[in-house]
Structure formats: C-alpha cells, structure tokens
Amino acid sequence: MAEKALIFGGTSGIGKELALLLAQRGMSVTVTGTARCGFDIPNVRVLSVAAEQLLASDSSYMPDSLNDFYGELDECSALCVSYGPFVSKPLHQTSLAEWKTVALYDYALPGLLVSRALKGMLKRSYGRILLFGGTRTDTIRPCKTNAAYTGAKTGLSVLVKSVSASYGEHNITCNAVLPGFVTSVPEGQQSVSARSVAETAVSLLTNPHLNGNLVTVGNVNF
8 A cells, every 4th residue: 555645636525535544544645725624634734735826837936835745746655636627518608718627627637747746656666546537437428518527537537548558567556436426416316425435546546456447436327
C-alpha cells in the first residue's frame, strides 16, 4: 500500500470519505480544497489550493500554497483526483464557457496532475493513480442531456488505459471509479453513497494486480 496519498478535491463528498478511509489505514494523507469548514479528519493535511490556480499559474510567481502542493504532488505515492464540475445541458444549449469548464477542469486538470505525478513515481518505481469518471463513461455512448461533460469524462477513461499500458511495467497502476448519482439524483434513479464509492476506490488503490480498470458503482438506467 502506498504511504503518501494526495487527494485533489478531498475536503467534501467522495474525496473526504476517501481521505478518512486512507487515514484509517495509516497513510499520510494530504487533501486540497478551498474551504476547511467542517473538515475534521485527524492526521490529514489540508492545502487551500483551487483548480483555477493550477491552470493559471505563472512560473514567475508561485505562492507558497502552490509550492507546497507541487511538493506533495512530486512526492506522493498515490494520486487521487475527485474534483470535476458537472454540466448538464443538451448540446444546443451548451455555451462556450461551459465547454471550457468541462475541457479544462474535467479533462485537462486531471491529465496535468497525472503527468506531473508520473515523474516522481517513475523515479521511485512505484505509484497508484485513481481517477473518477462519469456515469457509464467506460465506453463511447450517445448522451442527450450532458454530452460535453460525458465526453470529457470518457476522455479520462482513455487516460486511465494509456497510463496502465505505458507505465504498468514500472509498478505504476491507474484505475478509475465511475460512480452513479451521489447527489442531485434524477427522478427514477437510485443514489449511491459516497462511502460506497470511496470503498471501491480504496480497493483499487490497494490491489497491485488491478490496473487499467474502469469500475462502475451504482445502478443507472438510461
């Protein structure tokens, strides 16, 4: 099991549940978020880092919070990215701003974090990467209500498979959990608890024989 975990987006929801479970296993856990209110997990470090800072960071000026974050990213044995805004719009109503949101925050940001973390993991010949995809994004499917978001999350599945194929020989694994509806559950759908999703994530992080897996959690009917 990895000793140092970094969870981007770990101060609420699934990320917070994952931080709790990993800390209970004795791991050194660092989480990022923009609000510390209500975060009370012992022995878990919180870094106040926003996604916007990472995507707009200027190399000529690096605030201390970002220096600390990149230090954790370079040294982490396990990287988990549980952040990603949800956009639900049919295509003819999806604005430029919404396209940019899903492209940058749901796809480019996880990719950026994975690329950076891989450098340190390669040096240590060890790494565990866990991403969170979208509902039923294990393969290419049509989507009538949130095609932009689903497209970005499907791209993460390609990222998972690519890391698995390219770096598995270096003892680096990459998997993804594809959860059903945790909050804002549409009519006719069943919710899945954040704890259940986090428990599945832990199983993927702790089993060295699981690599390149896209695991659906929860029942979703379309």
